[in-house]
Each structure stands twice: as structure tokens, then as C-alpha cells.
Amino acid sequence: MLGYQVLMKKAWKYKKPVIGMMGAPGSGKSVVAHVLAELGCCVIDADQLAKDAINEQRVQEELKAWWGDDVIGDDGLVDRAFVAKRVFGDKANLGRLEGVVHPVVGQLREAAREEAFADEGVKAVVEDCPLLLEVGLDVECDVLIYVDASWESRLKRVQENRGWDEAELRKREKNQGSLDTKRRRADYVISNDAGLADTEAEVRRFASLIFPV
Template identity: 40%
Template sequence: MKPTKSAKPVVGLLGGIGSGKSQAAAAFARHGARVIAGDQLGQAALRDPDIRARVVSRWGQGVLEANGEIDRRRLAAIVFADPAQRKALEAITHPWIRQRICAEVEEARNDPHVPLIVLDAAVMLEAGWNEICDDLVFIEAPRAVRLERVARQRGWSEREVEARERAQLPLTEKAVRADHVLDNSASLEHLNRQVDDLLHLWGLAHACSRSERGL
């Protein structure tokens, strides 16, 4: 682990769509890590009244569901088809998300029961949120495995995955910029063992063990 910005490190997760970043985050969470989920913050951003108003002002009432909430899939179809539209949405939502990430990091650092913080965000590098992290971990899985996962879990087609991937940096660049790589092509037990190894490497195994026991 690189020299940390605090005694309580922030670990950022990188990887392709369907690579299993959430599974890795859950593995860290079982050891007491506080997980900050970028996808959940993205959803929360679209529920913010000011952001919702700005989105509707730009893309119209057609992006709303019957209950008045933003239809995320409909909005995604627009912004992932046009880089200019995507950048416009990011300009609206990313400052809000970054502010929330920083607030949650600060809250976790002030919690004595939290040994480390994990940031799981699909556009970590693209948005510059890696600046908040002390270490970056790349979650690796074959493309066929990733496509099967997102089809089963989210109902996304290969075309939808490709459209979203075009909005992100190539996986090769993400892997190169990571400090560690975890293989998530096999079982959860295999992934969990690698997470355990990282905690030992970082010297956090004891702190995480105490957190698991509620000490």
C-alpha cells in the first residue's frame, strides 16, 4: 500500500462492467470495511430535486417515469449514445456525487470501528475520484463471464454493455493504473481468499479481525 493520506486507507475498486466489483466490496465489508457505492450515489443524485429539475430541463419530460422519478434506463439510452450528452449529465451529477463521497469518507474515518474504506465506482478514473484513494484494486474477469453476469443480474444486452464501456477507459489502462489485481473468474471463496491476502499485505488483518468481533 502506498503512503496513505490518513491512518485509515481508502481503497478504490476498478474493473469492467460485470467484473464483480460489488462482490469484492462485499468481501471487504465482511471484514468491517465501510463501502461507498458509486452506483447508489448516482441513483441518489437523480433523486435530488435540483438535479432532477436540471435533467428535465435539458432532456424533457420524456425521461420521467409515471411517478415523476427519472427513468434511469431511458436516460442512459440517451447519454450513452452521444458523448456530448453523457458529458452534460456528468457535469450535472458528478460534483454532487464527489461531495457525497468525500462526506462519507470523512464520516467513516471518524468511526473507530471502521478499519478501512472501500470506494466502488464504475467511472473512478474517468471522474478523478481515484484522487481520494490510497490504493487501487482491479477486479479481473473474462468478457464472456462479465456479459453473462450482467445479462442475468441486470438484463443488459451485449450492445448496452458495449455502449457503456465506450464511456469508460479501456480495461487495459485500468489494470495498468491499479496497484493490485484480483481474479474474479472463479468462486467467491477464491475471491475471498485474495481479499484476505491483501488485508495481510496491507497490515490490516488484525484491525479487520477486531472490527469483525465488534472490538
Template identity: 40%
Template sequence: MYLIGLTGGIAAGKSTIARRLVEHGAVHIDADQLARRVVEKGTPGLASIREEFGDSVIAADGTLDRARLGQRVFGDPEALARLNAIVHPLVRALSETLIAKAGAEKPDAVVVYDVPLLVEAQVDHPFDLIVVANATRRTRVKRLVEIRGLEEDHAVARVESQAGDTERLRIADVIIDTDGSMAHTVSETDALWARIRREQRAATP
């Protein structure tokens, strides 16, 4: 199995890279989706959040009220740290299970673990390669406004709330520049796939 850690700031083009790698045959595991799964209705994760933050963050149907929880933790580093202390270990355990399952089902699988907060959450899986999707702050804000419909001040706040580009680039084995056209990003991703396959062939006895 070949394990890739894919990261990058919000609106940096991670989904384009992940989608192209899946088209080539990679298995995609999305940390954001896992974070939602571990706090679904009836899970120990949701029970822990309720115990920590109270009934006010639970909706009438028993699910997590994400808007209310967001209001509690946004701008409050201590509250956010308490939330992360609940969610991150659960996501890590689930991701380890899914990665192991992918490798067991197909020993030569290429697994892409898409972790937007790889730096912030200090994810330390034994990655064969860490790939960073990199776009300028200006481009990312523009995408959030034009594609996702955010107000510009909200878009700027979202971008600035994450780790800086320098921190992400410092851990990168491969940097894919997503500032240009989608065709360029796809081409760079194709080159990455070719490199991975060469490395896999070279490692095969």
C-alpha cells in the same frame, strides 16, 4: 483512515470483493447508489437534469425517468457529457462527506469507495490503494447474459461502452483476478485485507 478505491468493468466481480471487505469490517460507499441519491425527487440534481434535458425525462410522479434519459444519452457522447457534468460533481461532494464522516467516527476505519467509472469519471480522491477487479471480456459478457439476463448483443455493448482493461490496470495498485471461482476471489480479498491491516499496524506509532 485507510481509503481504498475499488473499480473494474461491469460484471467484473467488484461486489464480491466489496462484500468480503465489509465482512472483515470495512465501510462500503457505492458510487452508483450515490448517483441515484443525488437525482432523487426534490433534489437540486434532478432540477438541473430537468432544466438541461426537458420535462420528457421526468416521470408522472416527479421522479427521474431513467429509461427515457438513457435513450437521450446512449450513443450521444455530447449529451452524456452534459449529464455527467451535472451528476459527477454532486456524487463527488456527497462521497467526500461520507468518507470524512466514516473517518471521524472511526479513525482507523477502512473505507471502500466502490467506483465503477473511476477511470472514466477521473475520480481523484487521495486513495491509499486502488484495487481493480479484473475478469476477461468473455467472462463478463457471459455473466451479464447468464446472471443478469441480458441479450448477448446488449451485454457486449455494455462491456465495450466502458474504459478498456488496459486503462484500469494502468492505475491499479492491486489486481484481483475474478475470472475463476468465487472462492478464489474471496481468498485474494482476504489476502488484501491482511495486507491492509499490516500497513495500518506499521503506520501506528
């Protein structure tokens, strides 16, 4: 983990510092991203971009060809639970889905970055992407942070807030890269096992190494 001196010496590759976030499912990346947004960052939320991408007409058509019309709900949007059931236990299906969704996410991300770089009010860009290392987005970031939370904390939170059971958390995690590798790759680790106030204080400490807070 880099200390203050090293972080301050890093040269930014882009017009603004780009902070890449890593962490297990339910570790608290979105919570950390929310604090960084309050401090003046533009957060690019890959899960949200993927939600937009999966509902583009040509992606919907592809999904209907694979799984039938039931993949679209009564609201005209992709039924996410239907898709989750078919992909997280089946590598081939997940690869197929990623193959159509990720290129669209990439385009949406590029557009969001350009907008953020051009906006004078934005202090830094945050890539909140659960598959940051897996898709090679780390090389497009200046600083990598890892949001750390124990299995027990994560399970309790996703059970309470997302209605996932243990098997669901385990399945999603299994489809992601090694947490040890991600922790080791990080320049900075933010612990999110305690309450939100402690996490917020840690995020502020980290942000003050990157831009004036």
C-alpha cells in the same frame, strides 16, 4: 503489481487506508466491495451516490428541461432506462448528465468519507467507483485494486442478472477508460473469473496486507 513488502511500507494519506477499486462494467467490483465490507470496511458506492444525486430536485428539474416530463417515472424518480437510452450512445448527452450529477456525487462522497474516518469501527474506506481513474479519484486513494474478469464472464453475468444485452455492455464499456491502463495502474489485481468462494479468498488475502483481518 505490488507485493506484500511494498504494500506494507506504503504510508496512508488519510486517517484510514483508502482502497480504490477499478474494473470493467460487470467485473465484480460490488461483489469484492461486499466482502471488504464484511471485513470491516466502509464502502462508498459511486453508483449508489449517483442514484441519490440524480434524484435531487434541482437535477430532476435540469433533466426535465432537456428531455421533458417523461424522464420522471410514476414513482417520482428518474426513469433510469429512459436516461440510459439517451446517454450511452451519445457522448454529448453523457457529458451533460455527468456535468450535473458528478459535482453532487463529489459532495456526497466527501460527507461519506468524513463519517467513515470518524467511525472507530471502520478499518478502511473503499471507493467503489466505475470511473475512478477518469474522474481523478485515484489520487485520493492509497491503494488501487483492479477486479479482473473476462469479457465472456462479464457478459454472461450482466445478461443473467441485469437484463443487459451485448450491445448495452459494449456501449457502457466504450464510455470508460482503457482496461489495460487500469490494470497497469493497479497495485493489486483480484481475479473474478471463477466462483465467488475463490474471489472471497483472494479478497481476504489482499485485505490482510492492509489491515488485520
